[in-house]
Amino acid sequence: MFRRWLGGGIVVAGVAAVCWPGHPARALRAPAKRALVLTQTAGFRHSSIPVAAAQVASMGEISGGWQVTARADTAAEVAEAITARRLKDVDLVFFVNTTGNLAFTPEGKKAFYDWVGAGGAVVGIHSASDTFHGDPDYLNLVRGEFMTHGAQVKVTVYNQDPRHPACRYLRASFEIYDEIYEFKNWSRDRVHMLLSMKKHPQRDLEGDFPVAWTNRVGQGRMFYTSLGHREDIYDNTTYLAHLQGGVEWALGLKPGDDTPGNPIR
Numbered sequence: 535m536f537r538r539w540l541g542g543g544i545v546v547a548g549v550a551a552v553c554w555p556g557h558p559a560r561a562l563r564a565p566a567k568r569a570l571v572l573t574q575t576a577g578f579r580h581s582s583i584p585v586a587a588a589q590v591a592s593m594g595e596i597s598g599g600w601q602v603t604a605r606a607d608t609a610a611e612v613a614e615a616i617t618a619r620r621l622k623d624v625d626l627v628f629f630v631n632t633t634g635n636l637a638f639t640p641e642g643k644k645a646f647y648d649w650v651g652a653g654g655a656v657v658g659i660h661s662a663s664d665t666f667h668g669d670p671d672y673l674n675l676v677r678g679e680f681m682t683h684g685a686q687v688k689v690t691v692y693n694q695d696p697r698h699p700a701c702r703y704l705r706a707s708f709e710i711y712d713e714i715y716e717f718k719n720w721s722r723d724r725v726h727m728l729l730s731m732k733k734h735p736q737r738d739l740e741g742d743f744p745v746a747w748t749n750r751v752g753q754g755r756m757f758y759t760s761l762g763h764r765e766d767i768y769d770n771t772t773y774l775a776h777l778q779g780g781v782e783w784a785l786g787l788k789p790g791d792d793t794p795g796n797p798i799r
């Protein structure tokens with residue numbers, strides 16, 4: 535079921551077309567970037583975590599852009615994975631529906647933010663913003679803190695940067711059914727907005743409501759999407775095109791504007 539996403543498969547076919555017969559396409563590609571997947575939860579644990587973690591691994595493998603080389607699900611595994619030594623072998627850290635305070639040691643925390651500042655890629659999915667509440671370093675990275683959500687709901691989402699890899703294959707607006715987050719400590723001026731809503735997900739209220747964005751910290755790149763609560767969203771081709779492009783931008787594989795405060799469209 536994780537092989538349905540063929541966005542990367544098209545790229546593979548394109549490369550293969552210029553190869554001579556029998557020559558593996560993979561040999562012509564740059565080596566895949568190495569990804570660490572964190573799924574530790576110190577609060578609510580989403581039932582979609584196994585599906586989400588398998589999908590991000592599958593997408594990397596199919597596109598050839600990244601390879602999940604390590605995964606940390608428990609506090610002990612996270613403490614072991616987030617060290618200066620281990621992060622030397624990592625290009626990208628996924629926060630896949632993590633919640634609460636993860637088990638970063640004080641040395642590990644320093645190593646992680648040094649790694650980000652030196653060019654590390656961070657991808658936060660859904661409750662990645664419900665992680666490390668009140669931690670100024672994490673807030674400076676993710677630039678938005680989960681506040682609350684209502685019942686799962688179908689919302690209209692607006693594409694805020696159609697040229698960005700995370701939005702390029704999305705329509706100007708589209709509907710999606712998910713658990714929709716509301717944020718605190720968030721400002722459009724401090725992020726590069728990718729997806730947003732023009733209406734409050736629950737109340738009859740117009741405004742600018744964030745859904746997905748990017749941020750730069752030093753040389754590091756952070757892509758965050760608040761979508762990703764439900765299992766079935768990891769089978770939704772619109773969502774997967776968004777996620778794939780966001781990861782590729784974070785890894786520097788595809789360029790995209792990162793100017794903060796891009797206007798509402």
Ligand SMILES: [Zn+2]
Nearest residue numbers: 580661713763
């Ligand atoms: Zn959720």
